[in-house]
Amino acid sequence: MPRYASRSWRKFDPAALAERSGVAAAAAFTGTRRVLGLDPGSLRTGYGIVDCDGRGDVHVASGCVQVRGASLAMRLHQIHRRLLELVEEYRPDEVAVERVFMHRNADSALKLGQARGAALTAVVAHGATVYEYAPRAVKLALVGNGGADKAQVAHMVRVLLSIDEPATTDVSDALAIALCHAHARRSAARLAAMGSPG
Template identity: 55%
Template structure:
């Protein structure tokens, strides 16, 4: 456990992938309590996709090294009408996920609709509603960029759903043992 860490709190890195702007947010969760740690945006430059992917990979690797999350939550890619955009988004997402491999973080994926449902209570919520709830729940020290708020929403979604996942996993193990 790193400096400033408190036992019983799990540190989660949320990622909102994008080939131009990738949002990231770190929260700590303990039961229903969630607190803000840090957040930001990775803004890539240039037209060359491999260069932008390397920037995402390097930046997420540095974020992981600095904040030492124990779990990674990433927004799942949705199907675009534009196949090229979907491929670029998927590659940006992969670059972010691969950057966490050095710490062997468990990776959890959430659809945008699930994130909105967990944070706002409505799966069809608009981005401003999500950003408003993120600010209300986490009270960050400064205004948030849209991608930053989205990444924190992904982290919040995981923080709220992980206790249920743990109970389901325990129930599944019990069922297997009883047979």
């Protein structure tokens, strides 16, 4: 995940995270939800699938979609097709992805945006709801530090899901995004319970 320019010492606020992401407006908070975290790229798209409920999170599957092709259009087609196959197999209820941010390299930003679009149109076609999180929010949710590096994020992913170290940063980033969303969902559920009468 790219570094974010904001201050890294700001305290993590689960309620604010849930509200900003839109989770607080979700109709249902109870039961197990399957979350697909995505870390899109024009050559590699990491994915992480987690089942979450009010008690914790369980790793279902994770990996990296690697595409090849002489043209960007062909690579985007492969991303879209592979993601369609992925959501058909695992049927996620919700999808979490990093929010778009300004990139210094315009060409890289354009390719990233196109890869992101190819991935998201595939998951939306199956009816999954998409939620977005700033890179710093993901790091805060997992590590407690918005300036955490990739090694720290990967370590917390391993600890929280009781799995071996993810093979690549694309995979650990995708799982981190899924876990961030799971955290926001539980925070929203607690807020809803506190606000309910009786």
